[in-house]
Amino acid sequence: MSDPHSLILARQLTKRFGDLTAVDGIDFEVAKGEAFGFLGPNGAGKTSTMRMIGGVSPVTSGLLTIFGLDPARHGPTIRARLGVVPQADTLDLELTVRENLMIYSRYFDLSWREGARRADELLEFVQLKERSRDKVDELSGGMKRRLTIARALINSPELLLLDEPTTGLDPQARHLVWDRLYRLKQRGVTLVLTTHYMDEAEQLCDRLVVLDKARIAAEGSPRELIDRYSTREVLELRFPIDEQPSLDGKLNDIAERIEVLPDRVLLYTSDGDEAIAAVRKRGLQPETALVRRSTLEDVFLRLTGRSLVD
Amino acid sequence: MSVLTRRTAPVRVPTRSFHMVERNVMAYRHNWIVILSGFFEPVLYLLGIGFGLGSLVPAVSTGGGHTVSYAMFVAPALMATSAMNGAVYESTSNFFYKLRYAKTFEAVIQTPVGVEDAAMGEVIWAVIRGCLYSIGFVMIMQALGLIASPWGGVLSVLAALLIGFAFAALGTAITTFMRQWQDHEIVTLGLQPLFLFSATFFPITVYPPILQAFVAVTPLYRSIHLIRGLTTGQIDVGLLVDVLYLVLLGLVGVAVASVRLRRRLLK
Numbered sequence A: 001m002s003d004p005h006s007l008i009l010a011r012q013l014t015k016r017f018g019d020l021t022a023v024d025g026i027d028f029e030v031a032k033g034e035a036f037g038f039l040g041p042n043g044a045g046k047t048s049t050m051r052m053i054g055g056v057s058p059v060t061s062g063l064l065t066i067f068g069l070d071p072a073r074h075g076p077t078i079r080a081r082l083g084v085v086p087q088a089d090t091l092d093l094e095l096t097v098r099e100n101l102m103i104y105s106r107y108f109d110l111s112w113r114e115g116a117r118r119a120d121e122l123l124e125f126v127q128l129k130e131r132s133r134d135k136v137d138e139l140s141g142g143m144k145r146r147l148t149i150a151r152a153l154i155n156s157p158e159l160l161l162l163d164e165p166t167t168g169l170d171p172q173a174r175h176l177v178w179d180r181l182y183r184l185k186q187r188g189v190t191l192v193l194t195t196h197y198m199d200e201a202e203q204l205c206d207r208l209v210v211l212d213k214a215r216i217a218a219e220g221s222p223r224e225l226i227d228r229y230s231t232r233e234v235l236e237l238r239f240p241i242d243e244q245p246s247l248d249g250k251l252n253d254i255a256e257r258i259e260v261l262p263d264r265v266l267l268y269t270s271d272g273d274e275a276i277a278a279v280r281k282r283g284l285q286p287e288t289a290l291v292r293r294s295t296l297e298d299v300f301l302r303l304t305g306r307s308l309v310d
Numbered sequence B: 001m002s003v004l005t006r007r008t009a010p011v012r013v014p015t016r017s018f019h020m021v022e023r024n025v026m027a028y029r030h031n032w033i034v035i036l037s038g039f040f041e042p043v044l045y046l047l048g049i050g051f052g053l054g055s056l057v058p059a060v061s062t063g064g065g066h067t068v069s070y071a072m073f074v075a076p077a078l079m080a081t082s083a084m085n086g087a088v089y090e091s092t093s094n095f096f097y098k099l100r101y102a103k104t105f106e107a108v109i110q111t112p113v114g115v116e117d118a119a120m121g122e123v124i125w126a127v128i129r130g131c132l133y134s135i136g137f138v139m140i141m142q143a144l145g146l147i148a149s150p151w152g153g154v155l156s157v158l159a160a161l162l163i164g165f166a167f168a169a170l171g172t173a174i175t176t177f178m179r180q181w182q183d184h185e186i187v188t189l190g191l192q193p194l195f196l197f198s199a200t201f202f203p204i205t206v207y208p209p210i211l212q213a214f215v216a217v218t219p220l221y222r223s224i225h226l227i228r229g230l231t232t233g234q235i236d237v238g239l240l241v242d243v244l245y246l247v248l249l250g251l252v253g254v255a256v257a258s259v260r261l262r263r264r265l266l267k
């Protein structure tokens, strides 16, 4: 019925909290070695899905297997092979940076010695070696995130679940994380991640799904999604704030599709320069006009009616 | 297909509880003073009341024609209390902090360590703390000549372990129902009458029969009865009832705590 190589298999996967359906019968498969992403606006069901995969949230209905196993019955076996970076940090506040890694290695039944070896190696990997004796409280948000990522790697997982791994990181730290994740992927680790950053999704994901209101709105590689759901180019226009509302209808027919955002107007077209000329011809004077290629952000906007980063 | 029908995880035997204990030892290395503080209260009572007040009290009858000095009467009760205190402090305040604020278990259950391991590990840790107090206390008793035989001392430490287990399990279970720090006042409110009226400072025969029957089914009374029997050397089948009572209380507590934790953590 399915590819035996798929590491994760979900069929009609559903999660309900009382009356609220957080995940509504979604289907997806993740193959070994793949980097798979979930995009979606706040509340779309990304974290709920990740928690079910992580084996800490019982499935309401449908089928879910990880490594071919049922998380309800083989929880410890599955979790032994998983690395998890949850959306909210769950570091142990009563312990130091290094102790956090040490005790986590014990939770995975590693020896103290092996735990110490991996802890030091991972502190190096996420560039936190100088902070190893500090209490977790004393770290900055971005450092905590890096420590959480290091912690997720302590058991050398085959599958890494990352729920918004780089939210709150400065650009430099984000690039560090991307680089580390890329290296893990090279080593054959399967990545499943959620993100609100389209550049992150484009950089890291081989394939992704867009979740919207608990369902899958689209699925494919970043390139495929852009080709399917957006035009080749996008013209971004900014008008003086008070003029934008009065544009109503004046831009019609210039582009295949028009998105009016609070601060700018997006015209989807195969030829941006032609579109600018057409706008000017109608006597409109945008403050700025920018032609760019379509990105995942445009796909997202089209599918969910919302910007990627709220 | 079986995976489609089976929805809830089977309850597992908590084989990885020990890692939870290791975690707590690690955390306490940073503030071991907290552990010390709980030890002194019963010791002070022993000196102040057992000997101070005890000098005014003649011998106490413990039934069956036996009498013991007042200090010998009070000391085992305080030992049982110290086992209770250690276990209860740990399984209420500290466990509550970890559960509600530090989110310690959210990280733990993401590993092969399961909810049952976490619950049992917390109980074991609280038992260890209670037991440390009892060992310290029994050494003081031995030094002051308040134990009838060395065997009584050894057995009473084992009994303290059981007492710690029962109260740790009870405390852990109760804590899963708490919502805010103020709820701990209720625990304090419960512990004080237990401490004062469980035949700690006077024999149960002081009460009218109906009250005696009531006191006899409370956990600290059973604990004190057990230890007192062992340290004064009055061994009889009544002690088996105490043991059974404490084992049962502990098992029920662990079961309730596991179920409650599961519901709370696995959403």
Ligand SMILES: Nc1ncnc2c1ncn2[C@@H]1O[C@H](COP(=O)(O)OP(=O)(O)OP(=O)(O)O)[C@@H](O)[C@H]1O
Residues within 6 Å of the ligand: A017, A020, A021, A022, A040, A041, A042, A043, A044, A045, A046, A047, A048, A049, A087, B267
């Ligand atoms: N423990 C819970 N109890 C009740 N409702 C919940 C619980 N967890 C999530 N939900 C609800 O499920 C829905 C999906 O939430 P989820 O956290 O999966 O979204 P998300 O896609 O991760 O969003 P975000 O981008 O904000 O992280 C939301 O409506 C949320 O309120």
Ligand SMILES: [Mg+2]
Residues within 6 Å of the ligand: A046, A047, A048, A087, A163
């Ligand atoms: Mg989320």
